[in-house]
Amino acid sequence: MAAVQETVDRVRSIDVDAYKYGFVSPIESDLAPKGLSEDTVRFISEKKGEPEWLLEWRLEAFRRWRTMEEPTWARVTYPPIDYQAIYYFAAPKSGPAPKSLDEIDPELLRTYAKLGIPLIEQEILAGVERPRVAVDAVFDSVSIATTFKAELAKAGVIFCSFSEAVRNHPELVRRYLGTVVPATDNFYATLNSAVFSDGSFVYVPPGVRCPMELSTYFRINERNTGQFERTLIIADKGAYVSYLEGCTAPKRDENQLHAAVVELITLDDAEIKYSTVQNWYPGDSQGRGGIYNFVTKRGDCRGARSKISWTQVETGSAITWKYPSCILRGEASRGEFYSIAISNGHQQVDSGTKMIHLGRNTTSRIISKGVAAGKSQNTYRGQVSAHRLATGTRNFTNCDSLLIGHECGAHTVPYIEAKNSSAVIEHEATTSKVSEEQMFYCLQRGLSAEEATALIVNGFVRDVLQQLPMEFAVEAQKLISISLEGSVG
């Protein structure tokens, strides 16, 4: 019966959400005023019914943020962002929502069709204003999610929205929140700490191997939480969890600025595998619009022999500023970073990782594959550092860039810092072009230029694709082909 009640509550809450989308007159009191002040922060915290300590934590972050400057070291350019012109809670749409799929950019629909997404889901992704469809679809996912939750509960795994975690597991949230990415960490993370909307929370108890891959797809409450998302995942001693974030379908979103924070914590012998497929709107063919993705992702291998592995496939966003990192604190802990970053059109990617070796005999591995096409700029920026006491540190880095055409750029910026003489740090990097010879060879066998490019690029990124969970890998492969369309004459 609990499930039924939950379903009813969920649907009710969806109806309330739906008001915000404007098909019934909006309830003004649910909107924070435009702009950012202490009042906005208080408003958000109060609306979410948060405890005093969390409000204080947000306010401290906000005060800190006001003294900070937006970073400019990344190889990306964009017009200045007016942070006072943004809604930080329940942002209303900038224009009326589309009434049907007929009003959606046909390019987007073509992509959905290629990915084989059912019509109803297409409508939801495209933000079509049809409450009945949305509610029906949510009914579906509520029932799936409920079965799913029952399975997890049996294993003792906590998987819920961040807000739920604050309500139901405040001691866990308080113990771990901000311990990997402090509220003072960097401009965007600090902004997120002040105004974060919602996100995911996972706790896997000692010795438990999470019985299934956790996916944001199953997390309800998803709408309108994307802008300042906050994720916290804890794998207790000997626990294991694999978490999938994102979706191969490009999601329509009114918010241009995204500043998420993800914190991962592994205790002794625990392992977290975090996979992302990011395919947000990259802007139109002239480079207009598109999401700015300024995200801070960091994992802390706090326990001995623990392991954190990041795998990402980045094909979307106008600007990507993202460095999923590992702090290798526990003795013999291990960090991994596998990345495919594909840029086309006018996209700008500045992405990479940091492996901070603090504990003894810690190891890390970085495999980065950047593919630049069109007029895009694609930068790998990575840091590997070995602390004075981190004897026996080992790192292997391989970052390869592939260029398609002659108007794009690929850049590699490695920072390597070894403070003890026993550290072994290897760095390999190559930059190559899809050669005319390779293209001609494929064409001569009857492949079209686009098929040939997709084949060559998929070969180039194969080592990383193999790190993805199976079904994700298949989707990612399709996505790679689609995102490179139009990159060859």
Place this chain on the structure above:
Amino acid sequence: MLEIKNLSASIQDKPILDGLSLCVHAGEVAAIMGPNGSGKSTLAYVIAGKPDYEVKSGEIFLDGENLLELEPNERALKGVFLAFQYPTEIPGVGAMTFLKAALNAQRRARGESDLTTPDFMRRVREAAHALKVDQEMLRRPLNVGFSGGEKKRFEVLQMALLAPRVGVLDETDSGLDIDALRIVAAGVNALRDANRAFLVITHYQRLLDHIKPDVVHVMSKGRIVATGGPELALELERNGYRDYAEEVV
């Protein structure tokens, strides 16, 4: 079937082909021989449509259709197959994956459905067996780490599976030892057919001991300067290309 008329082509403004004309009939194996630099490989590339080459004048008809108006992949879909002298490596792309992609691209162009995996595997196994290509090699990335002989055998394997209208073999004998040469030649001979033509480009007579040509054309300075039967190849073997090279000076 394949008719080349007055073809002139250059690379980076350097003229290579100079008014070449040539006719290859269905069912025919035509050998193209000639000294280094006479334009043999250029002819192969221009037929296949390699972008580096600029065609100044002339026409190439396959079954009455002017190939020069088609993109390289469209030419392939019309049945032009080039066995490369130096097959390109494509890291990360399995040889099998590549074969399947090419085969299905050609089937789709003919309005046929994609091959099922078992059907595909069966065809590959049969063709691979005849060419002594082992399964391990097919699992490797395309041409990466293949020996010279393996590369050439894999070219002929692709030709066997794609079953083209006209096969252009660009110095397929180069870099082959005598055993590999026999295997490759047997592979080509097995594909000889009344509806198919071959253009066998070679520098040496020895390939023609194994693939018996119907016609031999001698090329020099971008044109065909002599045409004859198989005996012409033997004569070249004895006397070299000197006579022909001088003739067109």
